[in-house]
Amino acid sequence: MQYWLVKSEPEAYAWADLVKDGRTRWDGVRNFQARNNLQQMQPGDMVLFYHSVSEKAVVGIAKVDKAAYPDPTAADPKWVAVDLVPFRDFKDAVTLEQIKKDKRLENIALLRQSRLSVMPLTAEEFDVLLALGN
Template sequence: MNHWLVKSEPFAYSWDDFVKAGRSVWDGVRNYQARNNLKAMKKGDWVLFYHSNEGLAVVGIAEVATEAYPDPTIDDPRWVVVELVPVQPLKKPVTLQQIKADNRLQQIALIRQSRLSVMPIQAEEFDLILSLSNDENADE
């Protein structure tokens, strides 16, 4: 199983919007590296949902429900979508500030490639973010 992080601006599509929908086609990706990451996603992979621009925090866990297929919003076969389903919100959001402050997360793609909207993360990074969410003593 692979692990991923997807970013969404909460004013455009928030975690709450995602939960209300119950399932989402992850469309509109127009960056080749992000597209390649969508193509690499497999059904059952875990995904962290990150609020970008506003909030700047990982807020929930999703699962890949459907693997890549052509993006129905555009007539160009180069672009693909996946379908995601929400699994659960994090106990408390894990902020970008917390991630940057943790020496164990210095190689995470969220820091190294901050503009990328769909990125792979290591299983250890995924687990560490979950533990930060559950840590009552972690800095807000």
């Protein structure tokens, strides 16, 4: 199993939208590194859902339900999408400030590549964030 973090502006698509919808196609990614990360996702992988811009916090856990397939919103078949389903809410959102202060997370991609929308996490990073949020 692999671990991931995806970012979304809550005004565009929030965690609550995923919970309400029951599943979503994670599409529209047009960054090569983020695309490569999407291509590595497999069903059952755990995905932390991060509200970017206005909230800057991890708010829930999703699971990959369908591996990468051509993104129907792209003209070029090299761009891919995956399907995500909600797994569970975080009891307490884990803010970017908390993440920055925790030495165990000093190498997390969220801090090193802050503009990347889909990024891998180590198992340890996932567990630390899970503990902070629950």
